[in-house]
Amino acid sequence: MSIILGLLTLVLLYIVVVQISKASDLIKSLRSDDEQEESFSNGALFVAVIGFGVLVYSIVSCFIYGPTILPKPASEQGVWIDNLLKITIVLTGIVFVITQTLLFWFAYKYQYKKDRKAYFFADHNKLEIAWTIIPAAVLTLLIVFGIQKWFKIFSPTPKEAIRIEVVGKQYAWSVRYAGADKKLGKRDFSLVNPDNELGINWNDASSHDDFMADEIVLPVGKPVSFDIGALDVIHNFWLPHFRLMMSAVPGVPTHLWFRPTVTTEEMKKETNNPNFEYVVACNKLCGSGHYNMKKVVKVVSQEEYEKWFRSQKSYYYSVVKQ
């Protein structure tokens, strides 16, 4: 019943709008030439008000929602990305405001007047060259900054890095840490079975001290290295607060390393949120549970890390051998 009533109201609304529009167009068509000019003028005002209104909204909303975006980056790499992002925001922001302003200002200022003549202005090579070269120069700047940092972010992993493997499957991440030998045991797909989903090769001695963790715990200031994989479909290992991500692709190993710089405790203060925690989220559509595939990340001091590390039990000795 309520559906029918709703639909009826809607239909009525459309009928009213159509009738008003019909009448209003009819009045317009009866106008003389001078009034014609007035109607174009009203149109120009209409577009300018809407255009500038939206422009104001788009700028004001930056100040309203700006503070809600990600807090300061929690990794060295994230800081580089953030800086480049800020440069980009400023440069494109300036272009945005200037071009949108000109657009709606011209639309208003050069509105139709019966005895105005438009200026026949078909070409101007110098102008064309200018606005090819200026954007090119600005973009070159961005490309140079960007590529420089890009290579730094994907530079070879430091030897002292802590070795971690994350593997995605529908809809969870498994996390494996290299043990005291700082080496992850090899995986071999011919060894996969329901008890050894990852296909870890237990004959490889370096696998024996590896452990599986419920959370990703990282020491602040130390490089950490992630070998990333997936079992079933593509996932994406997304660490928003560290500004880093990398696809997890079945059959194609990927890799990422970075240096966390802000502990969870510090970030709680920074964000004024006592419940703050770093997370990993999946960022590549992987099926119906894609939206709920998180893992908690903790960044702690070196001592806390070592304490946690020592308390972990080798998967081989505590599970496989039992």
Place this chain on the structure above:
Amino acid sequence: MQTTTTSEQHVHDNAHAHASGHHHTETFVSKYIFSLDHKTIGKQFLTMGMIWAIIGGFMSVVFRIQLGWPDETFPILERIFSSWFTDGKLNPESYYALITMHGTIMVFFVLTASLSGTFANILIPLQIGARDMASPLMNALSFWLFFFAGVIMFASLFLPTGAASAGWTIYPPLSALPQTSPGSGNGMTFWLIAMVLFVASTLLGGLNYVSTILNMRTKGMTMYRMPLTVWALFFTAIIGILSFPVLVSCVVLLIFDRGLGTSFYLSNIVIGGKLLPYSGGSPILFQHLFWFLGHPEVYIIILPAMGIVSEVLAVHSRKPIFGYKAMIFSILGITVLSFIVWAHHMFLSGMNPFLGSIFTLFTLLIAIPSAVKVFNWLTTLWRGNIRINPPSMFAIGFVSMFISGGLTGIWLGNSTVDIQLHDTYFVVAHFHIVMGIAAFFGMFAGVYHWFPRMYGRMMNETMAYIHFAITFIGAYLIFWPMHFIGLAGVPRRYYSFNEIEAFAQYGDLNKLISIATIVVFLGQLLFLVNFVYSIYRGKKSTQNPWQANTLEWTSPIEGIHGNWDGELPTVHRWPYDYSRNPNSDVDFIPQTVPLTEEEKKDKIHH
């Protein structure tokens, strides 16, 4: 009304006076349904496009309701769409099927097939002075293949396992293995078959557009006298011809992996502790093949809109388009570059960082021709005598959208910044503004502008004003805040933001976006009402209602087969002689008017 037979020879014979005889009566079917007349086929594409846009738009309303009110139940919706809802809530599988179909429908069916199909069909022959397309039969086939592709795609919505649900980009292994997602069963099979038919349709259309433009221009219509609409449609068709076949090969290999046990895209897949018998393939290969089409595809969508906007802005600001040749060469530049930037969709796929840097370079280069176009549109408005009316309003709206979305492309195209933004809501904001909304604005500008040419009547202006206000403001309300949501790290394609606390802060904003979506959707229905109303009741159009220069306004307004009675018009000048003669009362000179002695001496365009 005059009707003649559709014999090709007849159509192509320029000297043959059409006025003379052959009054075969056409049946309703041959005239409106299986018509070979390009004007009718154009209207068919437009009609299908509007139907698809309403379906695709409605889907977005349904899934925005889920995102806006994730905790509420909607028994009413459940009664209508019982298979999509469980306990009054849209279920995740259906959510993903809906976003997949929404993307596919909007990108391919509406903004590729219908946008190009409508305007290429209506404008190419009329603006270059041809009696019809090079092959009217291929042209009709193109429409009907598109139609059947649509029937199959639509049917997939009613399959028991649901429609395809791996996103419009259908990345395997998700799309290859039904055990990972119910939509990857029959739904995906239907998707793949529909898309193969769709590509065949696009190719038939594209080859036809290119050969028509190259071979069938009337006397005096040199390439450099073609309106920018025709130039844009020409390059659009070329991009389509070169890139769509790659989508077919991409899709065929996926069909093999799904049905024949090959491993092009699959390797080392473990499900439920069992290793599947695939080895040696790479899911990344799929992404390369897909985006080799996928990126050019976005330009297939936007170039026709750019062409329309260039023409509409020139006509209504009573000025020549600024930098006609620069406009052509920037389209050419975009065309060439669009083929060498595809991997910017894959910066974070694990590809070689060196490759990533090369693609950053090319990607940011493509912003240059785009910037040139924007500056040229702005200069076209500068010191014009602008008549604000529905077409010019939407053309201005297009430029605004293209600026907003193009600038965020510069963020994403820089691989380093993309590390943070890839696959977040920021990307959703970027492409909806620059491609989705902008292309729709171009399409609306075109429909309002050429409606009198198509139906001999004008559209109602008041409704058009309301339509513009709702759509322009609404689009910014919907998509602008998504930039912030993306910068807060929220990934795209999430069924709910409440499961992960870090992403849950935008409940109110998401409600606002969903409300705006519903209003904008209702606003589009007003456009439809106006469209249908104006076909029957609109004010009768005069022969050349906008006082434009191009040839389509010299063809009889009632739309005869063969387009011109008697001889085809002869062209003497370029299409942008607006306000050329400051001493004249008339501020336009149609292309059919011979050059004066004075003008011949002039070095500038003719």
